[in-house]
Amino acid sequence: MEISIIVIAIFLFGLVWGSFLNVVAHRFALGKPFFTNRSKCPVCEHVIFWYDNIPLLSWLLLMGKCRNCKNRILFLYPAIELISGLIFVCVFFKLLPYFSPFHYFISTDQLMVDSMNFSSVIPDQVFLRGLCMLGAFFIFFSALIAATRSDLEAMVIPQLFSLWLVPLGFLFAYFNIISISIKASLIGAFIGYFSLWFVALIFKLVTKRDGMGVGDMELLALIGSFLGPLGVWFSLLIGSLSGLLIGTLYLIIFRKEMTTRLPFGPFLALGATFYFLFDKDFIRFFFS
Numbered sequence: 357m358e359i360s361i362i363v364i365a366i367f368l369f370g371l372v373w374g375s376f377l378n379v380v381a382h383r384f385a386l387g388k389p390f391f392t393n394r395s396k397c398p399v400c401e402h403v404i405f406w407y408d409n410i411p412l413l414s415w416l417l418l419m420g421k422c423r424n425c426k427n428r429i430l431f432l433y434p435a436i437e438l439i440s441g442l443i444f445v446c447v448f449f450k451l452l453p454y455f456s457p458f459h460y461f462i463s464t465d466q467l468m469v470d471s472m473n474f475s476s477v478i479p480d481q482v483f484l485r486g487l488c489m490l491g492a493f494f495i496f497f498s499a500l501i502a503a504t505r506s507d508l509e510a511m512v513i514p515q516l517f518s519l520w521l522v523p524l525g526f527l528f529a530y531f532n533i534i535s536i537s538i539k540a541s542l543i544g545a546f547i548g549y550f551s552l553w554f555v556a557l558i559f560k561l562v563t564k565r566d567g568m569g570v571g572d573m574e575l576l577a578l579i580g581s582f583l584g585p586l587g588v589w590f591s592l593l594i595g596s597l598s599g600l601l602i603g604t605l606y607l608i609i610f611r612k613e614m615t616t617r618l619p620f621g622p623f624l625a626l627g628a629t630f631y632f633l634f635d636k637d638f639i640r641f642f643f644s
């Protein structure tokens with residue numbers, strides 16, 4: 357099959373899935389019942405019909421306004437849909453060596469790193485392993501996207517998108533579905549949780565205020581269980597730097613108080629995404 361068709365299909369699927377994640381994250385973050393009949397406009401409660409509910413496209417056609425009451429639709433909706441589409445395309449490209457015979461031959465060294473001896477494995481098994489990995493990281497990135505949406509909207513990260521999925525990371529590592537060992541997965545989750553717990557403790561002792569939410573610790577534990585200790589450190593590094601930069605700009609542009617609380621989860625998710633996509637480059641840059 358033509359690769360461009362696969363990429364477009366994954367992107368479109370990502371848009372639809374992102375639209376579903378929007379709904380799940382919104383309802384869990386605000387403690388609304390999950391199973392309700394129809395999507396409604398939060399302002400006028402007008403039922404949203406399917407043709408006004410097409411990911412990205414409807415938002416563009418309606419120019420960001422409800423058809424009935426003309427109130428603005430939260431920008432988070434199309435943004436999360438677009439991000440989902442883009443992320444799942446990136447995840448596919450990252451795992452492409454497992455799916456393409458051409459890539460299989462040019463990047464065997466990359467496959468070798470994955471702690472299994474691939475020289476004796478037939479490509480069929482490589483393909484199967486690629487599918488399993490795709491499934492595992494599909495769950496992981498869905499959780500990061502839902503956590504991002506909840507944190508941006510309500511400053512909470514429901515445990516369904518973090519702590520509850522940590523055992524899944526252990527399981528994937530144990531059965532060799534993701535590239536880290538079970539030891540790295542356990543240590544990653546532990547370091548993820550307690551590094552932020554420690555930062556929060558110091559922050560509280562110094563400023564007498566709560567700076568870090570438990571949700572951030574639980575999210576970093578999830579990142580650790582899927583990406584290992586190095587993933588935790590790089591997510592923290594990139595997350596802190598980008599959070600500091602974007603947070604400062606936000607405070608200046610919107611003239612907020614310096615004590616305004618900002619969500620940290622989306623920045624951790626951003627760091628984890630960068631580490632997942634460019635882990636080999638990061639390791640090469642810092643450790644060689």
Ligand SMILES: [Zn+2]
Pocket residue numbers: 397398399400401402422423424425426427
């Ligand atoms: Zn409305």
